[in-house]
Structures are given as C-alpha cells and as structure tokens.
Amino acid sequence: xxxxxQLDSQVPVFEEAPxxxxxxxxxxxxxxxxxxxxxxxxxxxxxxKYLSGSTLVESIxxxxxxxNKSQTSFHLRKxxxxxxxxxxxxxxxxxxxxxxxxxxxxxxxxxxxx
Amino acid sequence: DxxxxxxxxxxxxxxxxxxxFRCDPISEHNRLYWYRQTLGQGPEFLxxxxxxxxxxxxxxxxxxFSAERPKGSFSTLEIQxxxxxxxxxxxxxxxxxxxxxxxxxxxxxxxxx
Numbered sequence: 001x002x003x004x005x006q007l008d009s010q011v012p013v014f015e016e017a018p019x020x021x022x023x024x025x026x027x028x029x030x031x032x033x034x035x036x037x038x039x040x041x042x043x044x045x046x047x048x049k050y051l052s053g054s055t056l057v058e059s060i061x062x063x064x065x066x067x068n069k070s071q072t073s074f075h076l077r078k079x080x081x082x083x084x085x086x087x088x089x090x091x092x093x094x095x096x097x098x099x100x101x102x103x104x105x106x107x108x109x110x111x112x113x114x
Numbered sequence: 115d116x117x118x119x120x121x122x123x124x125x126x127x128x129x130x131x132x133x134x135f136r137c138d139p140i141s142e143h144n145r146l147y148w149y150r151q152t153l154g155q156g157p158e159f160l161x162x163x164x165x166x167x168x169x170x171x172x173x174x175x176x177x178x179f180s181a182e183r184p185k186g187s188f189s190t191l192e193i194q195x196x197x198x199x200x201x202x203x204x205x206x207x208x209x210x211x212x213x214x215x216x217x218x219x220x221x222x223x224x225x226x227x
Contacts, residue, residue, distance in 0.1 A: 004156075034215070043118070043205060043218035044157070090156050100145060100209055101170070102216060104156030 002027040004091050006105035014113055015083055021076040021108045023065075023091030031093040033074040034102070035065055038088045047089070050074065061085075086112045116140060118219035120206050126225045127196055134192045135222045139208030146189050147216060148181055149205040150174065157205055163189060164211070196226045 005024045013019045025031060032051050036044040048059040055067040065076045074091060091105040119138045127133050139146045145164050149157035160179070161171045165186035175181075178196075183189040193200055203223050207216040 009154075036218075041220070043120075043220040044207075045218070046215050049215055092156070100211075100214070100216065101147070101159050101162065102149075102157070103159070106154065106156050 002031070002093060002095060002103050004093055004103055004105035006091055006108050008108050009106065010109045010111065012111045012113060013081055016080045018079050019077065019081050019085075019110065021089050021091075021110065023074045023076065023105060025072050025074065025091075025093050027072075027093060027095060030096045032096065033065075033067055034092045034094070035059075035063070035074070035076050036090045036092060036104075038090065038107075040087075044090065047076075081110070081112050083112050083114065085110060118206055118208050118217050120204075120219040120222050122222055123220065124223045124225075126227065129196055129198060129226055131196055132192065132194045133196060133224065134190055135204055135206075135224075137189045137191070137206030137208075137219060139188070139206070140217055141187075142210070143208035143217070144186075144211050145209045146183055147207040147209075148189070148191050149207065151203040151205055151221070152201075160191075193224075196224075198226045200224060201226045 003026045034049045035047040037047045038044050048057045050067045058064045063078045088107045090107045092102045121136045147162040148160040151157040163183040178194045181191045203221045205221045207218045209216045
C-alpha cells in the first residue's frame with residue numbers, strides 16, 4: 001500500500017529565514033504529488049502539484065517543491081518566510097490511475113515567529 | 115463564491131444520536147469525495163462518487179456511515195448512533211474527472227459528547 005511520511009510534525013522558524021518541509025512517499029506505481037496548506041479553521045488549499053514534466057514546481061506565493069524520484073521525495077521549500085505562512089502543510093500523493101484518491105501525510109505545522 | 119461549501123460548520127451531538135452533513139461541490143465537477151481528519155493526523159479517505167455513483171468506500175466507513183449523492187450534485191454523509199470516536203473534521207472535496215486537483219470545502223467539525 002502507498003504511504004506518505006512527513007517526519008517533522010512542527011517546524012518553528014523566524015520571519016525572513018528559509019524553510020524546508022520534508023516529504024517522502026512509498027508506492028509501487030508512479031504517483032502524482034501535491035502540497036496542500038491548511039489555515040486554522042479552514043479547509044485544505046492546493047499549494048502546488050507535480051504531475052509530469054519539470055521536476056521543480058513553484059507556487060504563486062514563493063514556495064517551491066522538487067520531485068526526486070530516486071529518493072522518493074517531494075520536499076517543500078521557501079527562501080524567505082512571512083508570518084502569514086504560519087499554517088499546517090500536508091504532502092499528498094495520488095496513484096496514477098488511482099481514481100484521484102489522495103493519500104496524505106500527517107502534516108507539518110509551520111510556525112513563523114517575529 | 116463558487117467553491118465547495120459544507121453545512122453545518124460545527125455540530126455538537128450526544129453519543130447515540132444520528133447526524134447528517136451536506137456538501138455542495140463546485141457545479142461542473144463530476145467527482146465528490148469525503149475525508150475525515152482527526153487531531154494531529156492528515157485527512158483520511160472515506161468514499162467518493164462519480165456523478166451519482168458511489169465508486170469506492172474505505173474500510174474506515176463502518177456500517178453506521180452512509181453517503182449519498184442522489185442527483186449527482188450535492189452529497190450527504192450520515193452517521194448513525196454516533197460514538198465519541200466519530201469526533202473529527204469531515205471534509206468534502208470535488209474535482210473534474212481523473213488527475214485533476216481536488217478542491218476542498220472548509221469542513222464540518224463534529225464533536226460527540
């Protein structure tokens with residue numbers, strides 16, 4: 001069965017510092033990869049996705065993630081975080097041909113401090 | 115607002131009562147999904163529909179749970195004889211057919227006392 005591992009449950013970081021949120025996955029078939037963000041008392045919002053093509057994908061608010069097939073990873077990075085980036089971040093996969101059913105990691109709480 | 119909407123936002127019920135949640139997907143989306151999220155965990159898949167057909171159910175969905183999407187538009191999720199372990203956030207999402215991103219609603223938070 002497929003799985004997603006987010007080893008860091010909490011990541012504290014100062015504003016304007018860089019951050020990396022780690023995500024590794026396990027699957028016997030090829031996958032599509034996603035990062036979702038969840039602000040307090042809100043639903044999940046798609047941050048970025050990798051379906052095919054360039055392994056480096058970017059979001060409109062400065063986040064980027066790189067798909068590394070050999071390491072089965074899809075780490076999320078931002079060179080300079082803002083206080084408004086404080087949220088929970090979920091990595092997720094869909095098996096190709098798997099009916100669009102997402103499998104999520106347990107999430108990483110990013111807390112940006114002044 | 116043309117996003118996914120869920121009603122109610124919060125529900126508090128006593129153990130043993132039945133509850134029903136509603137989800138209205140984005141209008142042109144064929145697929146509708148239900149997920150459950152407990153504290154400290156990522157969302158877990160419960161079931162999904164393509165139009166009115168329920169195509170897959172997770173083993174997490176016990177006999178006390180039933181979901182419907184009678185006309186291929188809105189969906190309801192009913193939990194009968196609620197238990198304290200049912201306390202969670204219930205998330206609905208919708209998408210176009212295969213390989214398109216899921217759009218999530220804000221969820222219904224259920225508390226069973």
